[in-house]
Amino acid sequence: MKVVLPRRRFAATVLGVQAAAVQGLFLLLAFGPSWPMLMMLSHGSHFLPLLGIGILCILACLHGWRRHWMWLAVSALVWLISCGWLMMHRAPSWPAPAVASAPGAIRIVTFNAWFANHDPEGAAQWILAQQPDAVILLEVGWRSRALLTRLALDMPHVITCRGSRPCSTVVMSRWAPLEMRGLAHGDADNRRALSAAIMRFPRYTLVGIHLSQPWPMASHKRELGWLAKELEIVPRTRLVVAGDFNATGWSMTMRDAPSRLGLKILPARRASWPAPSSGLPFPTLFDIDHALLGEGWTAARMERGPDLGSDHYPFLITLKPSSIP
Numbered sequence: 001m002k003v004v005l006p007r008r009r010f011a012a013t014v015l016g017v018q019a020a021a022v023q024g025l026f027l028l029l030a031f032g033p034s035w036p037m038l039m040m041l042s043h044g045s046h047f048l049p050l051l052g053i054g055i056l057c058i059l060a061c062l063h064g065w066r067r068h069w070m071w072l073a074v075s076a077l078v079w080l081i082s083c084g085w086l087m088m089h090r091a092p093s094w095p096a097p098a099v100a101s102a103p104g105a106i107r108i109v110t111f112n113a114w115f116a117n118h119d120p121e122g123a124a125q126w127i128l129a130q131q132p133d134a135v136i137l138l139e140v141g142w143r144s145r146a147l148l149t150r151l152a153l154d155m156p157h158v159i160t161c162r163g164s165r166p167c168s169t170v171v172m173s174r175w176a177p178l179e180m181r182g183l184a185h186g187d188a189d190n191r192r193a194l195s196a197a198i199m200r201f202p203r204y205t206l207v208g209i210h211l212s213q214p215w216p217m218a219s220h221k222r223e224l225g226w227l228a229k230e231l232e233i234v235p236r237t238r239l240v241v242a243g244d245f246n247a248t249g250w251s252m253t254m255r256d257a258p259s260r261l262g263l264k265i266l267p268a269r270r271a272s273w274p275a276p277s278s279g280l281p282f283p284t285l286f287d288i289d290h291a292l293l294g295e296g297w298t299a300a301r302m303e304r305g306p307d308l309g310s311d312h313y314p315f316l317i318t319l320k321p322s323s324i325p
Contacts, residue, residue, distance in 0.1 A: 090255065090265075091264070094264045099300065099318055106134075106321065109127050110138075111123070111137055111308065112210070113138065115142075115168075120147035121150070123309055135172045135173075138195075139168050157177060160182055161183060161197045163182040170208070180200070181197070183198055183227065196230075198234075205234055206240050209227065211247065220253040220256075221256065227241075242290070242291040243290075248286050265293075266291040266292070266293050271287045273312050275310060278310075302317050
């Protein structure tokens with residue numbers, strides 16, 4: 001005998017199934033990457049805050065908030081708990097006080113210049129106005145060659161992720177380093193592998209890094225392993241690793257990177273992507289540019305700069321070394 005469910009009961013059942021699936025998705029993205037077998041889901045957590053809002057709004061529009069408020073309220077609660085857990089379980093941040101400017105302070109600019117940069121000349125002017133000791137440039141392409149050429153007049157010491165050969169990740173310095181080398185693995189230019197370069201100075205060591213795009217899944221874990229191996233003999237005390245990690249501060253990548261490298265995150269407290277010049281139809285929401293520090297600093301600050309024609313904002317990192325030799 002065929003049983004026909006009343007229309008309202010059928011709609012409630014459909015919503016219940018959808019809400020349960022949404023709750024399962026939230027929990028899977030938030031907690032799943034903690035287990036090695038589910039590490040491939042780590043990149044999904046980047047979008048969990050936005051994903052939750054979007055899905056809940058769609059369900060409310062399809063089924064009506066007043067009629068099925070209980071299912072939607074439970075889904076919203078699960079989403080809030082998942083997001084709260086992600087926010088609370090970020091990696092430990094750098095505890096030192098901020099420093100504006102002090103004698104002996106080190107100034108570093110890190111900037112994803114973008115292959116399609118709209119204003120390389122303006123970017124060069126802003127960077128030079130910060131009077132940096134070193135600059136990390138990422139996604140250096142043919143449009144940003146003018147930026148590289150202009151900076152090289154004041155910062156003649158240059159290393160790319162492939163050493164002296166062209167590569168999209170570039171570290172530049174006003175002062176001569178003791179050592180510099182590229183740390184590229186695989187197809188570094190197309191953001192499909194680790195793209196990094198290192199400069200070692202008497203007072204500190206600087207690594208510019210650009211992790212691959214957040215796909216294929218779990219690629220960041222492998223790239224951080226490569227970088228950790230390259231830095232095995234590098235003292236951590238005054239090590240600085242900065243650049244575009246292609247990972248939000250609440251993601252598994254940024255919970256794993258500090259412990260893997262033996263460093264702590266210097267909070268930027270402001271998102272970096274997408275900048276207005278990207279042309280994307282949503283505001284700057286994602287903090288994917290980061291700096292990791294060793295313990296040999298008494299004060300540190302990471303400030304976001306203006307829109308410089310890239311899809312990323314630039315950052316100025318100011319560091320005051322401790323008295324440790």
